[in-house]
Amino acid sequence: MSEMIDHCRHCPNATRTDKKKYVCFACPYATQYACYIKTHVMTHTGDKPFACSFCDYTCNQSSNLQTHLRIHKVDRMYSCGKCTYQTAALADLKLHLKNMHLY
Template sequence: AQNSQESFISCRFCSKPFSTDSVDDLIDHTKLCPLMIRPNVDYTYMCLACSYHVHGSTRMRRHLRKHTGEKPYKCLYCDYMGSRKDNLLQHVRVMHGMTMQ
């Protein structure tokens, strides 16, 4: 059955819609959209939803979580979920008095 909660984000340059579940497609598009004007090498990846730009795909993947709501890092001790591993590690240390790798 199709997830009725599926949401979409559209490219602000070409208006193409993307499922927020297809992060790899979003990453590819931030690099390959033909309507994005890239002034220099720092604009290798340009966010399709805001003015953020970066040279590497790892940071773009992390940035896109702000728009998709993805929170892949889950606490083993409570219901906390975060979009960044460093925030999870800080949460576990502060809230549970433990360290994780």
């Protein structure tokens, strides 16, 4: 991955604008920050180095994994009164009720 990021920074064929020193190899995306280009490049390569230890969910940003892990916290679960559906997010329960039970 570091070789690819280095290429995004130094490729002579890439068009660079003000302060955008990293340019994506596959699309017009450009940024001045190495961490942003690294995450962006993973969308093209399919790399998802962050994995949930409770299920098969994977992602390319640790913040997305932290958000996902909330669904596994049992102490804050919202339960559907019509079926066995459970979620850690009240908004998800409301969406479930609307879509599945027409509430």
